[in-house]
Amino acid sequence: xxxxxRLLRHDPIALARLITRVENGEDGYEKIxxxxxxxxxxxxxxxxxxxxxxxxxxxxxxxxKRLAGKTKRxxxxxxxxxxxxxxxxxxxxxxxxxxxxxxxxVFIRSMASRGSLGGMARATKxxxxxxxxxxxxxxxxxxxxxxxxEIDVVDACDTTVLVLVPESGDGVQAMKxxxxxxxxxxxxxxxDRDGAEKLVREIRAISEMRDKKTLWDYPVxxxxxxxxxxxxxxxxxxxxxxxxxxxxxxxxxxxxxxxRRHIQSLLEERIRCRMEAKLLxxxxxxxxxxxxxxxxxxxxxxxxxxxRSR
Amino acid sequence: xxxxxRLLRHDPIALARLITRVENGEDGYEKIxxxxxxxxxxxxxxxxxxxxxxxxxxxxxxxxKRLAGKTKRxxxxxxxxxxxxxxxxxxxxxxxxxxxxxxxxVFIRSMASRGSLGGMARATKxxxxxxxxxxxxxxxxxxxxxxxxEIDVVDACDTTVLVLVPESGDGVQAMKxxxxxxxxxxxxxxxDRDGAEKLVREIRAISEMRDKKTLWDYPVxxxxxxxxxxxxxxxxxxxxxxxxxxxxxxxxxxxxxxxRRHIQSLLEERIRCRMEAKLLxxxxxxxxxxxxxxxxxxxxxxxxxxxRSR
Numbered sequence: 001x002x003x004x005x006r007l008l009r010h011d012p013i014a015l016a017r018l019i020t021r022v023e024n025g026e027d028g029y030e031k032i033x034x035x036x037x038x039x040x041x042x043x044x045x046x047x048x049x050x051x052x053x054x055x056x057x058x059x060x061x062x063x064x065k066r067l068a069g070k071t072k073r074x075x076x077x078x079x080x081x082x083x084x085x086x087x088x089x090x091x092x093x094x095x096x097x098x099x100x101x102x103x104x105x106v107f108i109r110s111m112a113s114r115g116s117l118g119g120m121a122r123a124t125k126x127x128x129x130x131x132x133x134x135x136x137x138x139x140x141x142x143x144x145x146x147x148x149x150e151i152d153v154v155d156a157c158d159t160t161v162l163v164l165v166p167e168s169g170d171g172v173q174a175m176k177x178x179x180x181x182x183x184x185x186x187x188x189x190x191x192d193r194d195g196a197e198k199l200v201r202e203i204r205a206i207s208e209m210r211d212k213k214t215l216w217d218y219p220v221x222x223x224x225x226x227x228x229x230x231x232x233x234x235x236x237x238x239x240x241x242x243x244x245x246x247x248x249x250x251x252x253x254x255x256x257x258x259x260r261r262h263i264q265s266l267l268e269e270r271i272r273c274r275m276e277a278k279l280l281x282x283x284x285x286x287x288x289x290x291x292x293x294x295x296x297x298x299x300x301x302x303x304x305x306x307x308r309s310r
Numbered sequence: 311x312x313x314x315x316r317l318l319r320h321d322p323i324a325l326a327r328l329i330t331r332v333e334n335g336e337d338g339y340e341k342i343x344x345x346x347x348x349x350x351x352x353x354x355x356x357x358x359x360x361x362x363x364x365x366x367x368x369x370x371x372x373x374x375k376r377l378a379g380k381t382k383r384x385x386x387x388x389x390x391x392x393x394x395x396x397x398x399x400x401x402x403x404x405x406x407x408x409x410x411x412x413x414x415x416v417f418i419r420s421m422a423s424r425g426s427l428g429g430m431a432r433a434t435k436x437x438x439x440x441x442x443x444x445x446x447x448x449x450x451x452x453x454x455x456x457x458x459x460e461i462d463v464v465d466a467c468d469t470t471v472l473v474l475v476p477e478s479g480d481g482v483q484a485m486k487x488x489x490x491x492x493x494x495x496x497x498x499x500x501x502d503r504d505g506a507e508k509l510v511r512e513i514r515a516i517s518e519m520r521d522k523k524t525l526w527d528y529p530v531x532x533x534x535x536x537x538x539x540x541x542x543x544x545x546x547x548x549x550x551x552x553x554x555x556x557x558x559x560x561x562x563x564x565x566x567x568x569x570r571r572h573i574q575s576l577l578e579e580r581i582r583c584r585m586e587a588k589l590l591x592x593x594x595x596x597x598x599x600x601x602x603x604x605x606x607x608x609x610x611x612x613x614x615x616x617x618r619s620r
Binding site: 033037259292303 | 566570573582595603617
């Protein structure tokens with residue numbers, strides 16, 4: 001358990017090794033999480049999401065530099081397969097050097113997108129916990145906001161930034177995809193391109209139409225991440241959202257909600273495993289499936305029976 | 311139970327009424343599904359998916375006309391919120407008349423996208439079962455292929471058609487989003503536009519790279535749905551895929567897999583309900599959440615405890 005003690009003393013090498021174990025779901029990985037959980041809760045979790053090609057990585061690069069400053073430690077998790085951090089070059093992207101990789105206060109980790117989407121969501125949240133326990137002041141999670149899983153990941157962050165670009169589709173599409181629901185701050189990147197102001201207006205109009213659950217109204221900012229334009233304003237908006245969460249009491253409520261969801265997803269996973277191990281092994285399920293195909297039973301009746309047999 | 315008997319005698323009015331009950335999850339809706347399940351299994355299930363604006367509805371319009379011909383009955387489920395069938399006009403689309411609405415052999419149903427995504431997936435599959443029991447020869451499900459839920463829906467179909475357009479992003483993006491994984495046939499619609507042939511080549515190249523799980527290699531077709539070009543070839547390709555499934559034995563295997571997944575999703579839903587009702591009510595969960603926030607327990611230990619207490 002030397003590695004765990006080293007992690008708790010903020011050793012980045014121990015952090016990197018433990019992340020690998022957790023990400024791979026190696027035997028005993030939950031023990032690592034149990035033994036480090038008490039040290040979590042300090043880091044501020046930031047989600048950055050948006051469609052491919054929105055320039056998220058460039059934005060993250062500039063933003064993390066500002067968050068880190070001279071004294072803060074920042075962990076970056078790149079879930080986006082097109083991100084240069086996560087080896088997006090393999091997918092045909094050109095290699096972009098990031099200025100972060102040489103900053104000793106910045107710890108970058110990309111998630112391999114092997115395995116199931118659900119497994120990816122689990123691993124991402126758990127790696128964020130390890131970074132938190134490992135002394136990061138900020139944990140920044142970059143995802144592609146296309147599916148429910150990615151939305152779940154960023155929804156668990158304290159502040160979520162949605163990055164759009166004029167050509168990435170209109171605001172109505174972002175709304176349909178559920179992206180605006182999870183956004184605390186909306187950024188229109190590549191704001192020098194045609195259609196940027198129209199997109200800003202659209203998103204503001206949607207914001208006015210929607211049911212307001214909180215007093216926070218997401219700001220819509222324009223950035224040109226490649227030229228580092230607007231990044232200071234973004235960092236400021238993140239700080240304002242953080243201050244809002246704390247002063248309104250939503251921060252505590254939000255953390256509670258995160259814990260509730262975490263417990264629930266762990267329970268679902270454990271129940272699924274137990275069910276698969278005990279009830280659905282061997283020929284039992286197959287025999288029932290065959291009876292359903294023969295129309296002797298419906299799937300609803302099979303589910304009822306298995307539930308009664310527990 | 312008069313409505314159920316009428317459904318089983320292929321009465322469209324009974325079908326419409328029962329669909330409403332099932333879609334709304336009204337009390338006793340599972341009884342409807344149990345009592346009609348024995349009459350399912352006859353319909354061929356066709357999934358049509360693709361990004362917004364790909365022209366899926368126009369394609370469905372032409373395709374359904376051909377599937378129906380003079381004698382076949384076709385049920386259409388529009389899950390796509392941009393579809394004119396599902397009232398997409400409300401979202402700013404112009405109203406498009408479809409030639410299907412006056413065809414007595416075609417039964418169109420749009421799914422309201424209220425409620426949760428998971429609920430939507432459940433309801434869509436169950437409405438498809440009702441249409442099957444109600445005498446449809448084909449059930450066509452039109453979805454927007456953006457999230458895991460939509461992928462689950464079309465994955466449960468016998469044949470899935472992925473509709474892309476030159477400007478809807480490249481083939482690599484479709485691959486990343488998992489869309490090509492579920493496609494049995496790929497259609498490049500609006501094939502008169504720039505980039506159509508390039509997209510076709512890309513998708514064929516991806517097809518050659520991927521691990522082949524079956525002997526079926528998805529054809530890549532070009533259509534111009536608005537001018538009814540290529541629709542006959544699409545109908546033919548669907549027939550070929552159906553013949554392939556039957557001759558290879560994959561059809562039976564696929565149906566088994568559908569039943570397995572259906573049972574599993576029903577079990578997960580039931581277990582979630584039971585767990586929420588019995589274990590997580592009142593202050594019990596809240597007290598545990600508070601202990602997690604106090605760092606007295608980790609979420610992992612809470613999940614372990616609840617599992618032991620079952």
